[in-house]
Amino acid sequence: MAETPHLYLIDGSGYIFRAYHALPPMTRPDGTPVGAVFGFSNMLFKLIQDLADGEKPSHLAVIFDAARKTFRSEIYPEYKAHRPPAPEDLVPQFSIIRDAVKAFGVPAIEMEGYEADDIIATYAKQAADKGFKVTIVSSDKDLMQLVNEQVTMFDSMKNKRIDYTGVVEKFGVGPDRVVDVQSLCGDSVDNVPGVPGIGIKTAAQLITEYGDLDTLLERAGEIKQPKRRETLLENADKARMSRELVRLVNDAPVPFGLDDLTVREPEPGPLLAFIDEQSFRSLKVKVQHHYAGFLDDSPTVDPVSEAVTVEKATYSCITEMADLEAWIVRIMAAGQVTVDTETTSLDVMQADLVGISLSIVPGEACYIPVGHTGDGDGMFAERPHQLDKAEVLKRLKPVLEDPSILKIGQNLKYDISIFARQGIDVAPIDDTMLMSYALESGLHGHGMDELSGLHLDHTPISFKDVAGTGKSQVTFDKVTLEKATDYAAEDADITGRLWRILKPRLASEQVMGVYERLERPLVPVLSAMEREGIRVDVPALKSLSNEFAASIQKLDEEIQKLAGRPFNVQSPKQLGEILFEDMGLKGGKKSSKTGAWGTGADVLEALAAEGHTLPEKVLEYRQFAKLKSTYTDSLVNDVNPETGRIHTSYHLASTTTGRLSSNDPNLQNIPIRSEEGRKIRRAFIAEKGCKLLSADYSQIELRILAHIADIPALKKAFADGIDIHAMTASEVFGTPIEGMDPMVRRQAKAINFGIIYGISAFGLARQLGIERSDAQKYIEAYFERFPGIRAYMDNTIAAAKESGYVTTLFGRKCHIAALRDKNPMHRAFGERAAINAPIQGTAADVIRRAMIRMPQALVDAGLTDVKMLLQVHDELVFEAPEARVDAAIPVIRTVMEGAAAPAIELSVPLDVDVGSGDNWEEAH
Structure with missing residues (x-):
């Protein structure tokens, strides 16, 4: 009797994001990010290995999403609208991942207008109709509607198979009614509205009682609970629309037949070429071993030689004061120490200190527990033996504040804020996150796990490994000392190793000035601002x-x-x-x-x-x-x-250009152009007896463009204090400045700012509500009148394509990975980014320098009670006692207008508008 054919369908899109978030990023020698490619390739190969060792499929394919816009977007434009765009360093990896699938000899399938789930549903139905068994490799709940006697799901991360029982556990109904339940409860991730106030449990009860969605909606008037009855009657159409969004298409015109999905061994040549191109040495060894020498013509690599061996035996838990004193003596002799803190929360203003880890030399570190409570779900019965927190901080304070001892850390802004709340002013500091950012902004992330994988080929212990996940996750104070020591001490050890790799590169790669002038000194400034809050x-x-x-x-x-x-x-x-x-x-x-x-x-x-x-x-x-x-x-x-x-939290290393970002909350994106947005700013107020001051650079990016592109007319207009938009309108449209139609000035303003971002004729036409041909004429006239701008744009793109990055006037390197992307749309995006980055990046550098200089300038002026609270793009917000406002304004303006000098001498003046008021809007 012939064996039943078995089709495996891998949810490639799910694999990609799991790989990206679960594994450290890395780059190829040419600078292309390939961390997600590496993770995906290993996950795919592991599955191939597991299948070879167990139930081997007869057919196999990896299914991808082709694009975010599908027919569902036409049903409901807000569908998936809240999903953020893919991370910048992940975008160029999508095409490489598809190449990886093909290199392993597996079909990679995607279709415009359809989601991966629709393609999976179609193949699952085709295969089941022909008597196949089908396994969908995914944990995506949307695919659970496909489960039946022939079709099951497999979560490869948890090594768990999902069958009919698993679906019932998740949704409370069988697979044939999953769509009905989802139609009622909606999906916040995909922005499927559903019916307000109805969750999975209630939806399952209703569908079980009434049989299906249509019957429920037809008989909704019979429901006894008034609120539920009313909600269902009012939102019936919304539920029906939601059903169209969540129901998978199972008759998509797929490009390959089932025979095309027959499992085949990979071709040695293409697979070897792909692995070598990505520099995946350890994967190469695994592949060689699995295929028993079919790559014998290539040299083997000892996989251990790539990894960093972290001996846990060299990590100690300090619970005796004598041991702590011994470490302090060693730190003072060494003149440097890597330090890290463990706390109960990422919110620095509400976190409690749990422990401190220290490292002096690679491979050796200690953890000092001071706040473990011992009351977490039986992890240990009583509070563990540990040193008194106050006494530990008393002993460490002289070391952490000693100006002759360098304190090294990863994202030290958080740690120095924790210590500041304990009365300790940590200085001087070196931050490995910011070193990496100065060296390779735009190429990859700069978190410790990412850097460890990239530079050390080592994956550190994850937080979930020691604290658990989901509902069972505990705060760090409830983690056992053994696990806490392994985790925390390793962080300090790895950070110290990274410091030894990254610090020498700052000088050799000519970014020491960026790190020393723009990165390192900003850390304590932002820490103080965050703790002040507003x-x-x-x-x-x-x-x-x-x-x-x-x-x-x-x-x-x-x-x-x-x-x-x-x-x-x-x-x-x-x-x-x-x-x-x-x-x-x-x-x-x-x-x-x-x-x-x-x-x-x-x-x-x-x-x-x-x-x-x-x-x-x-x-x-x-x-x-x-x-x-x-x-x-x-x-x-x-x-x-x-x-x-x-108390917002600022991120120093999250953008390519050096701009700061913030979250919890994100104050950078509060709208200011509409009256309603301005009303929101009015809710940000000064303390009683104080005023808020808003200091804003006037048209700083246009001024920098005039300097960089060397445009005499623009530079003269800024020097003379002329309305730049009116001047541009006069130059481009031949309209006198006096008596100018405001609409004409608005058009010139749109061109001025649009040029900085590489605006197209289509974009300008849409923004101004004019014909595309007219917009094209405006842009051409602009470049004809200011030819230096076109020359700047062309020269910048050419240089960026050659080197892979652009630089600001202060020497910050902004790497633009998209410039080398195979996709022409991505390359076009890269070109626009290359044009903008030197301008926006220089503006960001200027305000960083102003922020760094501001605290000391206020102290020198005797204005210690004037506090800097917020930074929002080109604006700084302060709080000052009412009696100090008049004295503070000239100090603030002087610092900001002179922030570029003496590092660079701009050929245009920087102009700063400063206002004051009882609230942010009034001050602005």
Whole structure:
């Protein structure tokens, strides 16, 4: 009897993101990021090995997502809209990963307009219809609707098979009713709306009781609970639309037949060439061993030679004062120490210190527990023996504050903030994260795990390995001392090793000045700013949230009236019917797959530009809804209960250009151009008896462009204090400055700022609401009048393509990996980034220098009670006693306007506007 054929379908997209987040990034010798490629290749090869050792499939394929936009986006434009774009260093790896799959002799399948799940569903049905067994290698809950007697799922990370019982455990219903449950409960990750207030458990109960979604919605009026009945009746269309989003297509026109998926051994030549091209030495050894010498023509590599051996025996747990004193003596003799802290939280303002790890030489480190509680779920019965925290800090304080002893760390801003809350001012410091950032910004991440994998080929112990995951995860104070020592001491050891590799490179690769002038000295400045925080008016935020809710309700009523009949404004399907069927507006497009009208922002903006009121009101409705959910509601939850202030966290090494970013909350993105956005800023207030001061660079990026591109007309306009946008309009359009039409100035402003970001004629036309041909003429006229800008752009792109990076005026290297991408769209993005990075990066460097100099300048002026609170792009926000405002303003302006000198002498002046007020908006 012939063996039953068995098809394995691997969810490639899921594999990619697991590989990217689970394993350290790394780069090839040519600078191309390949960390996710390495992780993916190892995961795929491990699966091939496991299958060879166990149940061997007869057919195998890896399925990928071709693009984010699919037919579901036409049904509901907001579908997956909240998902962030792929990390910058992951984008160029997508095509290489597909090459990896092909190198292993496995079909790599993707289709435009369809998600990977649809392709998997199609092949699963085809195979099952022909009597195959099917295994879907994924843990994606959306694929659970496919499970049946012939089709199961396999989570390779947990080595767990998911069958009918597993689906019931997850959804409370069988696979045939998973779609109905998902239609009700929705999916916040994919932005599937579902029915508000209904979760998986309730949805399962309802579907079990009524049989299916259609029956439930038809009989919703019979439900006894008033709120649930009302919710279901009001959101029936939303549930039906959600069903169209979550239900997988199982008849997609797939490009290969099942016979094309037959398992084949890889070709030695292409596989060897791929592995060598990526420099995956350890993978090469594994492949050679698995295939028993079919690559015997290549030299073997000892896999151990790649790895860093970390001997845990050299890690000690310090629980006696004599041992701590011995370490202190050694630190003082060495003149340097690597230090790391372990705490109960990532929120530096609420974290409790649990322990401190130290290292002096590679391979040796210690952990000093001071805050382990011993009361976590039986991990140990009582508080473990450890030194008194106050006494440990008393002994370490002289060492940590000694100016002759260098303190080394990874992302030291966090650690020095923890110590600062304990009354210890840690200095001087060296930060391996910032060394890596100065050396290779834009090439990879700069976290310790990433750097360890890249430079040491060692994967450190992960936090989840010692603290658990999910609901069973504990805070670090409840981790056993043995596990805590291994984890924490290793961090200090690895950081010390990285320091010895990275520090010498700063000078040899000519970025020592960037590190010393722009990176290292900013750490204590940002630490102090974060700990200061800024006060917010919570009642005002809540009132504003109510105001926005009222506006949303009012707009809803206006929209219903304009529509002439009631409908759900949040339903794209119903909105499309109102606009293009009931009202007969022109310009609508139906999805070829679903037949639904498109109602995305671009469609509504085009209709509003034609003078139609209803789409304009819908855009307003959506804007208010976003402001409410993203800002007024969430900011209230970010207030620290002890200080009554918001304490954002700044990231020094997260952008390619040197710009700072912030989170928890992200204050960089609070809108300022709309009146509603300005109202949000009004909720950021000064302490009683104080004022907020806002100091903002005026058009700094345009000034830097004028300097870098050497544009005499622009430089003269800035020097003379002329309105730069009016001057540009006069030069490009031949319009006199006096009596200029504001619309003409607006067009020139859009060109001025758009040029910095490599704007296209299409982008400018859309922004100004003009014809694309007119926009192209404007851009051509601009370049004709300012030929130096075109020359700058062309020269910058050419140099960047040759070296792989651009530099700011201060010497910061901004690597642009996309310039070497095979995809022309990605390369075009890289070219725009290359044009912008020297300008934006120099502006970021200028404000970094201003921030570094500001604290001492305020001290020298006797203004120690004036505090710098926030940095938002080109703006600094301060808090000052009312009596000190007049004295602070000239000091702040002088520091900021002179921040570039003496490192560089700009040929245009920097101009800073400084205002004050009781709140942020008033000050700005």
